[in-house]
Amino acid sequence: MHRGITTTSIGTLMPTESGSGQGDDLALLGLLQLVSPALPIGAFAFSQGLESAFELGWVSDEASLGDWLEGVLADGLTRCELPVLARLYAAWAEGDEPALVAWDRWLAANRETAELVAEDSRLGASLARLLGSLGLAPDAPELPAEAGHVTVFAWAARVRGIAPRQALLGFAWAWLENQLAVACKALPLGHTAAQQLVERVRPALVHAVDEALSLGDDELGPALPGLALASALHETQYSRLFRS
Amino acid sequence: MTARLDLRAPCPDSGHRFDAGRRWVASLELGFAARRGATRMIRARHQGPLRVQRPFYPEGRDEACHVYLLHPPGGLVSGDALTIRARVEAGTRVLLTTPAANKLYRADSHGVAWRQHTELEVADGGVLEWLPQETIAFDGSWGEQATSIDLSGNARCLGWEVLALGRPASHLPYVSGRIEQRFALRRDGKPLWLERQPLDPRHPRFHGRWGQGGASVQATLWAVGLADGREAIEALREALPAGPRWAVTLRHGVLLLRYLGQERNAAWSLCEAAWRVLRPRLVGREAHPPRIWFT
Numbered sequence: 055m056h057r058g059i060t061t062t063s064i065g066t067l068m069p070t071e072s073g074s075g076q077g078d079d080l081a082l083l084g085l086l087q088l089v090s091p092a093l094p095i096g097a098f099a100f101s102q103g104l105e106s107a108f109e110l111g112w113v114s115d116e117a118s119l120g121d122w123l124e125g126v127l128a129d130g131l132t133r134c135e136l137p138v139l140a141r142l143y144a145a146w147a148e149g150d151e152p153a154l155v156a157w158d159r160w161l162a163a164n165r166e167t168a169e170l171v172a173e174d175s176r177l178g179a180s181l182a183r184l185l186g187s188l189g190l191a192p193d194a195p196e197l198p199a200e201a202g203h204v205t206v207f208a209w210a211a212r213v214r215g216i217a218p219r220q221a222l223l224g225f226a227w228a229w230l231e232n233q234l235a236v237a238c239k240a241l242p243l244g245h246t247a248a249q250q251l252v253e254r255v256r257p258a259l260v261h262a263v264d265e266a267l268s269l270g271d272d273e274l275g276p277a278l279p280g281l282a283l284a285s286a287l288h289e290t291q292y293s294r295l296f297r298s
Numbered sequence: 299m300t301a302r303l304d305l306r307a308p309c310p311d312s313g314h315r316f317d318a319g320r321r322w323v324a325s326l327e328l329g330f331a332a333r334r335g336a337t338r339m340i341r342a343r344h345q346g347p348l349r350v351q352r353p354f355y356p357e358g359r360d361e362a363c364h365v366y367l368l369h370p371p372g373g374l375v376s377g378d379a380l381t382i383r384a385r386v387e388a389g390t391r392v393l394l395t396t397p398a399a400n401k402l403y404r405a406d407s408h409g410v411a412w413r414q415h416t417e418l419e420v421a422d423g424g425v426l427e428w429l430p431q432e433t434i435a436f437d438g439s440w441g442e443q444a445t446s447i448d449l450s451g452n453a454r455c456l457g458w459e460v461l462a463l464g465r466p467a468s469h470l471p472y473v474s475g476r477i478e479q480r481f482a483l484r485r486d487g488k489p490l491w492l493e494r495q496p497l498d499p500r501h502p503r504f505h506g507r508w509g510q511g512g513a514s515v516q517a518t519l520w521a522v523g524l525a526d527g528r529e530a531i532e533a534l535r536e537a538l539p540a541g542p543r544w545a546v547t548l549r550h551g552v553l554l555l556r557y558l559g560q561e562r563n564a565a566w567s568l569c570e571a572a573w574r575v576l577r578p579r580l581v582g583r584e585a586h587p588p589r590i591w592f593t
Contacts (some may be wrong), residue, residue: 107443110542112507163489167547258361277503280511283558288546289422290535 084214085221088207089228091235095180097228100173101236101296102126103285108240110284116247119237120254123230126281127255127262131229134164134276135204136266137224142208143218151195158198158205164275166282169289169298177203190203218225222263229257240295324348325381330363330390330424337363337390347371348380357586362391362427364588373401374441376410383417386424387454391581393427399589400430404438406474412441422451423525425581429573431591432460432562435497436473444480447520450487454523454580458569462562463497463514472514473499483520483552490550491520513558516564517544521553521576530579538574544568 080114087226104122113115113122127161136155145153151280165171178201185191192209194254211221237243243251324346339353349368354362366384373382386392402412420426433443447455449548461479464472478497485493495516496503503509510516523528527548534546534555543559555572557565573586 107507112511118507121506122508125503125506129503129509159489160492162550163492166493167551168549171549199540275492277494277496278508279495279513279516279556279558280506280508283542283545283556286547286554286556287542289545289547 067091078245081215081220082186083219085211085224086215088210088214088216089224089231091228091231091241093181093184095177095184097177097232098235099296100177100298101240102170102173102233102286102298103167103281103290104233104236104286105240105294105296106288106291107281109291110287112280112284113237113241115241116243116251119241120251123233123251124258126233126278127226127230127258129277130281131226132162132262132266133269133274135229136263137269137274138226139204139208139211139222140218140267142205143212143221146154146192149195154195154205155198158201161171161252162206166276166278167285167289168180169285173298174202176203177202178206181206185213219267221262222266223259224260226259226262230259236296275292304439313361315324322346322375322377323379323381324369326350326367326383328365328382328384328394329387330385330392331387332389336360337392339363339365341385348382356589357583358471362393362425362581362586364393364395366588366590367394367396367430369400369459369460370450371401372398374412374414374439375403376406376408376412376440378412379425380412381417382415383419383425385419386421386426387544388421391425393429393588395588395590395593396430398431400433402433402435402439402441402477404436405440406585409440412439414441414443418445418447418455418457420447420449420453421452421454425454426457427573427581428455428457429579429588430459432462432566434462434465435472435475435477436472437464438475439472440475442478442480445482447481447483447522448487449485449522450484451484452523452551453485455483456519456576456580457574458517458519458573460517460565460569461497461515462565463499466514466560471496475499481508481518481520483522483524490522490556491552495520505556511558514560514563515557515562516559517555517557517569519555519569519572522551522582523555525578526551526579527551530576533575533579534572538568538571546572 107122115121138161142159182197190213201255207225234248238245238248326348327343329341330337335358342350347370351366353363353365418426419426447566449455464470477589479495481493498504505512530553531546544557546555557568577583577585
């Protein structure tokens, strides 16, 4: 699978924001901006199968939500979005267009259901549009056609001079916050309970990034059959707040 | 020693080794092409214990060519490496199935894995139905089952894999071992569906709801090349019994139906019922269940 794509340069960093100490500060602020729930790309509208897991009774309280989140983190993000984000970041850094296209497609082909495909492409398109309005769109190479969220996120992290490892941590953090916001709205989960779950899952985010950075290409691919089933069942769920 | 080898390995090129390097190779390569408007099997090369029966045409001479794949040992043991390749040329219609369940036996004391690779290629204008009977994994089985489907142009394909873990009738659940099931479907080289299912009963995902949810039977059915995928999905939801154990979706033009549960018969009936709904839409012919399924 994609034997031509190497990951040797994940560690390289060429900040495009100028200034040394100021560059780090700007990069940090750029990351906070990129992963903020206030970023107007509509991420709040998607639950990634979680709303369906509530409906099915699979997730019903703080404890079972914690298990679900740790499971999805370990068997989903760790083996899919995070390592591919690292590879896409490296591809942007090297201007490696074939690798960009290949990993963007790889991720799209791994999306299990119609709603997960739609979420990825809508978020990608929204973020690309936003970057365009800020004068931050890539010119060479350009974004792949219908680039997915992770591909555009990788470019945004790169153009803001965010180090790859921090980009992965930020992506995982944004996922966690968004899932907790879904639970607060739909379960419902109390806001303090949500913060207790942050405390529980926070170390796992670091572990997930460590592991994601250590995986070889042939070890990648999400293993979330329950989530896939839940997400497909969501297509016919009678009452729903979220688009995935 | 010789007797033992004779019992287990009818093919002359069987390995004599009993360590991790042992491999018993079997392969089957099939080719189908159109001859005067009818589908003909133009190639059937085999190595080791994999065979095909003479193709037949239960739907009529100019209709789909049905072929049964035979694996006389009936299952895979440690070190077995099976490769099945089928190439379906333009203008041909092929249905492949098996006469019995495929068994994945417990790994030997060295924990040597088996593997089974199926490589299906369908040319522009060809149709392939891949409808093997289910696979039963014995406790302690260790190996990899990979299916790749390469389509060109407007090739059409429908297939399934039904996998039952353990033998509930004998009270022998699947509690150890590791099986990885992989799928890759590409059209003109572009990946449309990639999936891997690592099945490890000792991993949290085996019982976790995000993962297997404790399911001992799973089925995956794909259909690609439908003229109207959305209409097909509506028809499936109408025809199949509703419930939380299966769902259908359409992404990148690939229809996927998944079952996670405990019932081999429920999984099989679901796939067969889905095939009855989809076949007229995909091939323009009613489903014609192979007689071997009922024997």
